[in-house]
Every structure is written in C-alpha cells, then in structure tokens.
Amino acid sequence: MRLTIHKKTNINRIIKKATFISLFLLMIFVLVASNEISHNQLGRTAQPLNVCLAPDSLPCKTSSQEIISKPFFPDQKLNNQQRFLSAIAIKLPTIPQPATYEYTLLRTYGAVFVNPDVGIKLPQKDILANEQETQDFQRTLTMGHVDKTNDCYLQKSAADALNKAQIKQEIPLKSGYGYGDCTRTFNTNLRFWNKYANNQVLAKVQEGKETKILGLVAPPGTSQHLWGLAIDLRVSNQEQRKSLNQNGWFQTVENDVPHWTYVGLTEENLPLFGFKKQAIRGITYWITPL
Template structure:
C-alpha cells in the first residue's frame, strides 16, 4: 500500500519476538471459493437492500457465546493470528475482513506467496472497468458501488478518480516490489550510518521475502526503521507482502481523498477510509456508516478525517 504520511504519534511498535510472524496455512482455492453471480445490480436501491441483508454478524468463525464485536463478524474459517506481528497487522489493516454488501474478504491476514493470492483472486466475482485514465479490477460489488459513487459525484460537479494503474487490484509480486522500494534504500542508509554491517544488509536483502519481513520488523524493534522517511515502522509506509487490502480487490487509492464531499459520497456507497497511515486509501465495506459499529469497527478521527478501524 503506498503511504501518504499522516502526523500521528506512533509509539511502542514492539512487534517481533522469537517465533513471531508464524507461517499461515497455504490457502487452497476451495478455502476461498466464492460462488457469486457477476451480474450485480448497479442500482442504489438494490445495493441498499443488499447491505441491509448482509450486515448481520452471521459469518462468525468463533463461538458466539464467547466472542462478540469484530471477531464475531469475521468470515467463517478465518485464520486468527496468534503471533504479535499478525495481531498488529490485523489491528492496522483488519477492517476489510468484516466487509459486507456482496464483498468476499480473505480468510487470512497474510498470503504466503503469489500462488496463495492467485487462488483467492481467481475464486472471486470480478469486474474490470476504465476509471479515469486507468483500467481497474475490483470485486463486482465493490466496482458497482464505486460506479454509483462516481455518478453521484458527477451530478455535483465532482470527480472520483484512481491515483494510478495499481490503485485497485494488486498481485503479490507487486506488493513485493513496493516492499523492496522501502527495504533496499533503508538497508543502504543504515549501513552508511554504521547501524548495520554490509554483511548483515546483504544477508537480509537475500532472504526470502516472507522471512525478510520478520527480520525487518525485528530491526525496527531496535529503532532501525524502514519507512520511506526512516523515522517510523515500514508498516506505516507500505504493507508487508501478502497483507495489502489491494490483494482482496476491495481497496482503491483515490486522487481526490482530501475533498470532504468526495469522502462523504464514497461513504454513502460503502467505501470508507480504514488505514490511518494511508490517506488516499479507501476500503469497500459494503455497509452504511451507522452499521459499522455493529461490525466491530470504531471511528477514529485524525486531522479532520474519519477512519473506521477494528475495535480490538
């Protein structure tokens, strides 16, 4: 996820201890098979009915006598992380996992590799469209809601456009590229500052991506940060490979993110800001704003913007 820094106080990112960032079970196509008719109606009335019928906490992967709120609304079969890194990522990016309104969220916080991501994405009902100057692909319900929002914005003389070609769907390998765009320069910087040896940097650079994440977050626990400005955790700059909401086809980076009227229109169609460190990023939750607390989300206001994040 490309980051636009937000002036938020970030403290206590003690993420990694020995044994953290556990290997998730490989996701088989059957695990995320979503049978859905792609011919989703593009009318506001039908979508409102769809949202209303799908915001009940019926997709619990927990015993509902003991779990409520956010965890009770996760998809059936969701793999709850047990390690510190996974739990942190669930708090940071987890709103997408309770998406409704015809959306099919992933059942894991992290995909291990390209084959995991491809298996999930191939199981989805998807729609492609040219929005602005870019060809985008989203889950069918998310695309239909986006088109409705764009139409409403046009009536008010406003535009809703993507920031770039990678503003919607991404592949695992694309998230690896974004990750490396932060890690490689940071390694060179910290070698120059004497905080790492060239041998250490080369070893980390050559690790498999999945193992590299653990190493990078471990170094950040020591104050060796990998965000673009080198002052904070890399997770506030880009999502670790396999964790980006863009892999779910339920996220969009919007050019007009600073326009309050655009944000309001997107929210009316189920699109909300959910990642406090990524201002252009919107997530299709497929629910009315009044229903989000019932899904286990809480509103956090920052710099005049409202973000809906897991209430955990």
C-alpha cells in the first residue's frame, strides 16, 4: 500500500513537471510568433528544459542559472564608444547627453558602470546630491573589510578582490590609515574638494571649461569612493600592479596616481568594452572612450 502511494506521488510529480514544461514551451512559441525569435534561438532556450522531465532533476536548475549568468560582451562590430555605452546602459538607466556636466563626470569616473560583478551595487545616477542621499545609498550596500587595515571598508566584492590581490603582494593604503582612502561620506568628498578647489572651479567644471581638476579631486557627490568601489593605494612596483589587475582593479582616472577602481574585468577584456590603454609618465591608465 505504501509502495503504491509512493508510485502515485512520483507519477503526480512527473505530471506536474510535464504540465509546467508544456506551458513554458507554449509561452516560448507565442513569443516566437509575436517577436520573430529565430528557430536557432528557440532551440538553445528549449533544449536544457528536456532534462527537467526527470524526477528530482537538478540539471534543469543549473542550466537556467547558466543562461541567466552568461557574461555580457558588447558587439565587437560597434566602435569603442558604442561598446562602452552599450555596456553601461545595463547598469545606468539614463545615459547623460554629450557636452553636459553629467557626461563629463561619466567620462572621468564612469568605468565602474561596466563592472559585471553581480555582487556589487551602483547608484542610479552619477551625482549624489547630499549627505542624506549618499547615506541612503550606502545603507543598501553589503560591505567588506580590507585586510590589514583599521577602518577601510569597500563593497564586499571589491574588498574580497583586493584582499585576494594582497595574498601575493602587500599593498599599503595611500595614507596608511583607511578612512579617507576607502569608502567616503559625502562630507569627506566635499572636504577634499574644498581643499583643492572651490565653487568657482566647480562652476567651470559644470560649464565644461575645466577638466584637469578631475584628475586630482572629484566634485562633491561624484567620487567613486562614495560607491565603495575605489581605493587610494601606495603602489611602488609592477608585481603589485599585476596582482591588482589580475583581480579586477585598474587605474581609470587619468593623472590620479593613487586612485584604483574596481572594474571587475580582466585586462584582456577591457578593450572589448571600449577602454583605451594610455601610458602617462610610466603609469598605465584604462580610459573610458567618451
């Protein structure tokens, strides 16, 4: 009697799964009719579903995850700028118009928006208005501690990648302390700006008349440090650079020597996203193509 019940349970389970797959395939065929999906695309989508008909099958879950997590690479037929913009459009809802203040900031600090790491979080715009807006965003982040520091925290994926880089090479913070080198508050960003510039300089930046200052200090609310995806380091040899690059960290802000950005790509993939390799006084920067 128990065996019969068990068999019925398995049969019911198989019927339910078969019904679900049938409905799912029907939805795909509807999409084919309405959106002109090619037969090849349909075959690649539907093929992994066959294994789901087997009882207690895990492969169908694995296949679904593989489809979802497939890394994005821009169409290489596009030019550098188009490849970069197509990549950041995934994470940045609104792309600023050329010749605007926002576009200037995106050109200088926008490298992080191509980061494929699903563990990081990016703001919905490239300027945070004030301390409250910055805190609201930072409260949504999952943070991780940078090893061998007192109070240096980054988004966890960025911290993990940096800690991995430091396994082979010890890489000290620029200041040696931590707070100002890592994730910053809006007020800290503002304090650094006021140290090197003022409202008159900011007005020139906003009008597009001044850009060199951006390689020294970020205007209030625009620093990658606010997002927990940048750090200031004292890098003195090629082995340190190599270790950082191998773990997704690159220098992306021209002339800002201590500043490192967590891009999350390999060096060989950076050109695929449109980045331009530029050597300045012996330092290799990867610059956005805007």
